[in-house]
Amino acid sequence: MNHTQKILLSFDLDNTLINNREGIVNSFNYALNKYNLQTLDRDEIEAMIGIPLAEMFERVTIENSDKLITAFREYYSKTGIYQASLLPGVKEKLTELIQNSFTLGVITSKKQELAIKITKILGIFEQFIYILGESDSIKSKLDPRLKTHLLQKYHEYSIVIIGDHPKDKALAENINAPFVGVLTGNHSAKVLISGIKIKTLVIESVKDLEPEMIYNLM
Secondary structure (H helix, E strand, O other), rough: OOOOEEEEEEEEEOOOOOOOOOHHHHHHHHHHHHOOOOOOHHHHHHOOOOOOOOHHHHHHHOOOHHHHHHHHHHHHHHHHHOEEEEEEOOHHHHHHHOOOOEEEEEEEEEHHHHHHHHHHHOOHHHHOEEEEEEEOOOOOOOOHHHHHHHHHHHHOOOEEEEOOOOOHHHHHHOOOOOOOEEOOOOOOOOHHOOOOOOOOOEEOOHHOOOHHHHHHHH
């Protein structure tokens, strides 16, 4: 393995780098409550974390998801965003990876401006060369424009996708990149490796990621 090649590690955010369950649960139920809809138990909401907000709301109500998303973000941007914490060992691991000459980025289903804000609050914003989330130009992790952007702008890098959700695996497959699945979310190793056609590694959490593991995926 050529350790001089440029490797870009692209992380998911929720349940991969941060524990934001409380903020998401509270924001989701705030939105439901605002429109007199039945709120959900915490574990029902937590099980959906990682999929786009519109899809989360569509799973539980026929009410217009746009107004529910607006209400969710109303609460989240003022209060929920401050209810997040870094998962254990994440900050130290990000620093260690940079010291080992890896370049880091974030791709999330979150609205991009909120993802930037939350990484600033948690003191990790400066670790990343990009933070890409839902925006006017990119609507999801599988948006063709995201693939084009990554492969054009970061063509000199070998990209590795790291996340806890099948959508992260799908992103890795979409750009033909290796995938590192982490078990800090709601999905088992079996789910994260099922039917996969790319080089894959599953670890307990980001803090367990070691440079040699990454080189072995290349």
